[in-house]
Amino acid sequence: MEKVTEILVEAAAEAVEPRFRALAEGEVMEKAPGDLVTVADRDAERIITRRLRELLPVPVVGEEAVAADPALARALLEEPAAWLVDPVDGTKNFVAGEPSYAVMASLVRSGRAVAAWIWQPCSGTAYTAELGAGAWQNGRRLVREQVTTAPESWTGILKSRYFDPPTSHRLLANARALGPLDPGRRAAGIEYPLVATGERDFILYWRTLPWDHAPGSLLITEAGGRSARFDGSPYLPEPPGGTNGLLVAADPDQWETLREILLKGF
Template sequence: MLMEKVAEILREASAEAVEPRFRALASGEVMEKAPGEVVTVADREAEAIISRRLRELLPVPVVGEEAVSADPALARALLSEPAAWLVDPVDGTSNFVAGHPDFAVMASLVRAGRTVAAWIWQPTTGTAYAAELGAGAWRNDSPLSRAGAGGDPEKWRGVLKTRFLDPATQHRLQTGARVFGEVTPGRSAAGMEYPMITDDELDFILYWRTLPWDHSPGGLLVTEAGGVCARLDGTPYQPEPPGGPDGLLVAADPATWERVRGALA
């Protein structure tokens, strides 16, 4: 019941606050919340709707991206509380503002520091993804199971997210990635990129900055479908407040994860 209810909440909040403003944002509905980062009225209204309804469903703290932007201390609930919701009301806000269809609405449930349930709604594709710890992952209610990437790295497809790295490190990673078949900068939305691993469209992704609302939903989706989502030292990913460890490698299977880490290390 919980899985279905949260999926419904995301779809309805999207239909009410996000989708009507896609390619229709009015003057004054886009603001800069930090240098190079924008927020819209759609982000804030959707987060308010989702947060209220999630608390009605399970009365635990809600760690929302926009709420934490206003009060960073709220993110401590991920470590200090037995359970907490994570909410990203519009993942890929810059795409949304630019009128690009690569954005998603996401939420996850964290218990004792681990993501135990996750939801991703892609409004422009009409696709819902969900995962539950130990129970599996789904796309529109169909089970997901990712096969390995195969043994030929020249056929692997990957994403390198290097925006927050210094130029020397960017160059080193790009040089190491030449052994792989196709490597792109990605789609600027984790809610679009993680499902590309489970849907066999990508074989690996290297992220550097790992804000919890961006990576908790997709991380569980990938691991429950048979993939790997781990820090570069091999530690399984767990959502932490902003300011925690950087670097996260996502891959279709353990062998691919090890091979990519070796090439990029």
């Protein structure tokens, strides 16, 4: 666990942090309309990929590698083990000079995330999780206590951007039964730790790309929370284009209540 954290920290220090608020002309591109990538993303992924394969020689499913060759993501389903890498989670924030970005990795075995790492360079904070062994923040064990407050006091993040307008409007209407909504930070590697540490109670996502959600989902479940599809099935990382919709909550009972409230009428 410590070795992978070291790999992410060192890759960020070499390829990402020197370019923060210092990107030159031509170092920001579009993979698709509105979907940014920078030289920092690509360089960091190359470094992380090489070093992870030295640690455990299994396929590496990196966000930028999959953008170039989508078939690489099949390793998540077809290989006994694979690494998942998001070299700069929150690229738009990074390009804008906002500190809400992270460097992330996870290890997938038999289609399930078994270890996860989130490194937040601007705060110097590392989050790790290992299946059955707990969740940690800079070496401190994270444990979410059972939520005992009423729903109207629960605060969370509702990522309505990728829902169609009628669905988004219904979700926002249902959410009036809850506490204030946080608009989100445009980076899963920043948002999931907010629930793990108690700063927020829940998150609702639609689009669930594996490199964005495998690390945080394991962090939440190992801290005592729940991350599951809308039908209650556990989150499993799968190639882009698969199942969408994910509800994350501080504890399993709260998850059930949130589903009743937020998904009423669906």
